[in-house]
Amino acid sequence: MAIVSLANVSKSYPSPERGAPRIVAVDDVSLEIEAGEVTGIIGYSGAGKSTLVRLINALEPATAGTVTIDGRAITGLPERELRAVRLGIGMIFQQFNLFEAKTVAQNVAYPLKVAGWGKTEITARVAELLDFVGLADKARAYPDQLSGGQKQRVGIARALATRPRILLADEATSALDPETTQEVLALLKRVNEEYGVTMVVITHEMDVIQSIATKVAVMDGGRVIEQGDVFDVFSDPQHASSRKFVSTVVQGVPSPAELAVLRERHPGRIATLSFRDGDASQARVFVELAQAGLEFELVYGGINDIRGRAFGHLTLAIRGEQAAVDGALARIGELVQVTEPPADPPAGPSAGDGAETGETR
Amino acid sequence: MDKLIDLGPEFWTAAGETLYMVFFTMLFGGLAGLVLGVGLYVTRAGGLLPNVVVNNVLNVLINFFRPIPFIIFIAAVQPLTRAVIGIGIGTNAAVFALSLAASFAIGRIVEQNLLTVKPGVIEAARSMGAGPWRILTTVVIGEALGPLILGYTFIIVAVIDMSAMAGFLGGGGLGYFAQLYGYRQFEPIVTWAAVLLIIVFVQIVQYLGNWLARKVLRR
Numbered sequence: 148m149a150i151v152s153l154a155n156v157s158k159s160y161p162s163p164e165r166g167a168p169r170i171v172a173v174d175d176v177s178l179e180i181e182a183g184e185v186t187g188i189i190g191y192s193g194a195g196k197s198t199l200v201r202l203i204n205a206l207e208p209a210t211a212g213t214v215t216i217d218g219r220a221i222t223g224l225p226e227r228e229l230r231a232v233r234l235g236i237g238m239i240f241q242q243f244n245l246f247e248a249k250t251v252a253q254n255v256a257y258p259l260k261v262a263g264w265g266k267t268e269i270t271a272r273v274a275e276l277l278d279f280v281g282l283a284d285k286a287r288a289y290p291d292q293l294s295g296g297q298k299q300r301v302g303i304a305r306a307l308a309t310r311p312r313i314l315l316a317d318e319a320t321s322a323l324d325p326e327t328t329q330e331v332l333a334l335l336k337r338v339n340e341e342y343g344v345t346m347v348v349i350t351h352e353m354d355v356i357q358s359i360a361t362k363v364a365v366m367d368g369g370r371v372i373e374q375g376d377v378f379d380v381f382s383d384p385q386h387a388s389s390r391k392f393v394s395t396v397v398q399g400v401p402s403p404a405e406l407a408v409l410r411e412r413h414p415g416r417i418a419t420l421s422f423r424d425g426d427a428s429q430a431r432v433f434v435e436l437a438q439a440g441l442e443f444e445l446v447y448g449g450i451n452d453i454r455g456r457a458f459g460h461l462t463l464a465i466r467g468e469q470a471a472v473d474g475a476l477a478r479i480g481e482l483v484q485v486t487e488p489p490a491d492p493p494a495g496p497s498a499g500d501g502a503e504t505g506e507t508r
Numbered sequence: 509m510d511k512l513i514d515l516g517p518e519f520w521t522a523a524g525e526t527l528y529m530v531f532f533t534m535l536f537g538g539l540a541g542l543v544l545g546v547g548l549y550v551t552r553a554g555g556l557l558p559n560v561v562v563n564n565v566l567n568v569l570i571n572f573f574r575p576i577p578f579i580i581f582i583a584a585v586q587p588l589t590r591a592v593i594g595i596g597i598g599t600n601a602a603v604f605a606l607s608l609a610a611s612f613a614i615g616r617i618v619e620q621n622l623l624t625v626k627p628g629v630i631e632a633a634r635s636m637g638a639g640p641w642r643i644l645t646t647v648v649i650g651e652a653l654g655p656l657i658l659g660y661t662f663i664i665v666a667v668i669d670m671s672a673m674a675g676f677l678g679g680g681g682l683g684y685f686a687q688l689y690g691y692r693q694f695e696p697i698v699t700w701a702a703v704l705l706i707i708v709f710v711q712i713v714q715y716l717g718n719w720l721a722r723k724v725l726r727r
Contacts, residue, residue, distance in 0.1 A: 204635055226639075233637040244632035248650040248724075257646075258636035289726060309636075 149179040149215075150313060150345050151203055156212030156222075157369075158198050172198040174369035175212070180362075182312070185339050185346040187360035187377065190392060194366040196349045200315045203347060204236040205229045217312070234262050237306030237344075241318035243298040245290040251277065251301050252286040258308045276304040280334060296327035303334060307344070314338065316348045320355060332358045353397060356381070357453055365389040381451070382423050382458035399460045401447045406488055409446050413464035416472050419448070420463065421484040424456040432479050439475040441467035515689055515698060522685035523705055525599055529671045529681060530709075532603045534664055537610030541663075544570065544611060545618020546644065556630070556640035556648075566615075574612045578670050581609050582677055602671070602679030610667055617659040625651045654725035661717025665710050672706075682706055 158173040173195045180186050188196045201207040202214055205221055213222045221232050246254050252273050259269045277283045280300040290298055299319060306314055316335070320328040336359050338344050348355060356363060356377055363381070364374040367388040373380055381397060384390040394400065400419055401409060409417060420432060429450075436443050443465040450459035465472050476485055544566060550556045551563040576584065582605045589604045590596040625648050633643045649656070672683020682702045690699030 206631060206634055230637040230639055233635055236635070238632070238635040240628060240632060242626075242628050244626070244628040246629060246632075246647060246651065248653060257633070257638075260646075261636050261638045261642065291726075305632075305636075315635075 150182040150217055151178075151180040151347070152213075152215040153178045153199075153202065154213045154215070156202055156209045156214055158195075158202060158207055159210050171369050173202065173209075176369075176371045177212075178364060178371055178374065180345060180347060182345050183339070183343050184362050185335075185348060185360050187356045187363040188347060188349045188366060189351060189356065189363060190366035192351070195369040196366050197317055199366065199371075200238075200317060200347055200349055203313070203315060204233050204238060206233075234258070234309050235311050236313045236315060237309070237311040238315040238317070239299065239302045239306045239319045241321050243290070243295075243302045243322075245298055245301055245305075247290050250287050250289055251282060251293070254290070254301055255304045255308055258305060262309050272308060276308060279307075280304045294327070295323050296330055299323065299327075299331050300334060303331075303338065307338065307342070310342075312343075312345060314344050314346045316346060316350075318349055318351070320352065321350070325354070328352070328354060329358075335359055353451075357451070361454075365392060367392075378424065378453045378456050378458070381453060382456075397451055397459075398447075398449045400486070401462055401488075403488075405447065409462070409464070413444065413446050415443070415464040415466035416476075417446070417488060418463055418465060418476060419460050419486040419488070420479065421458075421460045421486065422450065423458045423483075429461075431482055435475055435478050435482075436463075436465065439467065439471045441465050441471060441475055515685075518689065519685060519701065519705075522680055522682045522702070525674075525680035526668065526671055526682045526706075526709070529599060529603050529606060529674055529679065530664065530667050533606040533610050533667050533671070534660075536603070537607035537614060537667070538660065538663075540607065540611035541614020542618055544615030545622065548615060548619040549622040549648075550640065550644060556644055570612045570615055573609070574616070576609075578605075578609055579673050579676060581605065582673065586677070597678040599674070599679045599681075601677055602674035602681075605677075606667060606670055606674070609670065610663060613666065614660070614663050617663060618656065621652045621655040621659050622648055624655055654721045657717055657721040657724060661714060661721070664713045664717070668706060668709055668713070 153176055156173060156176050157171065159169040159171045162168060162170050176199060188199060190196055198207055202209050203216070205214070205224070209222050213220050215221070216232060216236070219232075221229065224232070246257065249257070255273045255276050256269050259272060264272070273286070274283070277286055280303055282297060282300055282304070285293065285297065285301075290301065293301065302319075314335075319335070320331050323331060332355060335346065335348075339346055339359065346359070348360060350356060360377050362375065363377045364371045365380065365384075365386065365388070366372065372386045373384065373389045380389065381393055384393045406417065422429065443463045445461055446464050447462035448460045450457050450461070465475070476487070479485055548563065548566050548570075551559040551566070553560070553563075573581070582602075585605050585608060586596045586601075589601045593601050593604050595601055629647060629651060630643055633647045638647070671679075671681050672686075674681045675684025675687055682705060686699045686702035689695060690697075690702060
């Protein structure tokens with residue numbers, strides 16, 4: 148039984164202009180989130196990601212479809228009952244949204260007061276939470292005395308105060324530098340692993356998906372266009388839009404413009420080898436090239452690791468006799484996927500599979 | 509100068525009347541203005557308790573009364589003053605007119621200061637299951653307290669200014685004193701004594717306001 152289930156959910160707003168059609172932020176989305184999973188929601192800005200997560204805690208009421216939390220349909224519930232639902236769903240934000248006029252301890256205590264906890268229980272819980280996020284010494288500090296990473300840790304402590312089973316994160320690390328991002332991600336990972344909190348994480352950063360997500364949903368134009376295991380979606384995106392998005396966060400296949408530059412700088416045949424977990428190792432591929440007496444250099448691409456499974460695209464410039472190159476590429480083609488971009492990009496549809504060159508939009 | 513010394517008792521009575529008017533105006537007008545401002549804030553589109561009708565009524569009400577020059581407002585509102593206070597003249601009548609006029613201005617200032625609270629902070633409180641009244645009283649007011657204190661300080665200074673017109677309906681005060689004993693009797697020193705004391709009041713109020721706001725804002 149999914150802990151969060153969206154069935155044909157839509158959210159639209161009346162257009163500010165009279166007579167214009169309603170603005171659709173989320174369009175007929177169905178999504179199941181299993182307990183204990185970390186689901187990444189990715190997509191360009193304006194794709195409807197923020198609205199989608201706010202449907203889960205009913206900060207935005209759905210205009211069609213049904214949102215079910217823990218087996219209970221929350222769509223259409225009166226505001227008073229929704230408040231009770233929200234106590235079981237924590238949320239953290241890009242801009243942290245801490246109460247500036249309250250101390251760190253008061254910030255963390257706030258949801259507990261809303262939930263009606265007793266004073267001694269609150270004190271104990273706040274201490275426990277600040278300890279968990281490593282800010283026990285900052286209890287009396289005010290948010291403007293903290294660094295960005297510390298603020299987000301307070302945000303996490305506050306969101307977890309009432310022991311929610313679900314945590315929503317809206318671009319929680321986008322305002323942080325890379326090092327602090329890793330720190331916060333490590334904390335979120337602990338939250339998921341130690342407390343089994345189910346997470347829905349909006350992001351446009353590959354780091355976030357790579358280090359904590361188990362599932363991913365790609366949004367475009369208010370729709371979820373692709374969802375599944377992170378590895379599957381990232382190593383082999385099915386939808387043109389997801390391919391485009393994935394290529395912006397994972398260095399993959401060179402674009403036609405990049406290809407032109409590569410051809411100018413590197414003589415030889417350009418070929419892209421696509422590796423996926425379970426395929427032949429890189430070593431075997433390179434041995435083939437070496438045995439054929441070919442000279443080659445790696446000109447583009449990289450290998451990515453998602454939870455111990457590797458995938459990636461390596462583009463090589465290979466020099467040697469035409470026949471030898473043909474033979475070697477044919478043998479390599481039996482081991483991994485080989486793509487040779489056409490000699491004259493960008494005219495005409497290319498043969499590139501999974502490449503940006505393959506798109507005619 | 510001798511004249512001023514002779515007028516000593518009247519001077520201090522006038523000062524007392526000014527303080528009396530400012531204090532009670534801030535008490536009644538301050539509270540009414542807070543209610544008006546909070547009403548404007550919560551009922552606006554996208555607010556905590558959106559209500560187009562109430563919001564429009566409050567807006568029209570405030571926009572109707574606020575531009576009326578106070579000296580005219582005192583006269584125009586006199587029938588109402590008589591109905592509420594029982595008498596149309598005197599210090600208490602002046603306090604009534606002052607409170608009414610101040611509450612409209614304070615309403616706007618309160619609304620503006622509450623609007624400085626970041627929507628994200630309110631959304632965070634909502635995401636924790638807090639209801640609109642709890643958010644208003646435990647989050648919004650607290651977050652806006654620094655600017656609110658400065659806003660009220662500004663209004664106190666404005667009320668000191670307005671209270672000088674209380675003499676118009678026999679309300680007394682330093683403004684009236686300066687007018688009666690200074691201006692009309694060609695005694696500039698008397699006029700300036702009243703002006704100086706008003707400046708001292710304003711300085712003290714502004715200093716306290718700034719100090720309190722800094723304490724609240726911790727900077």
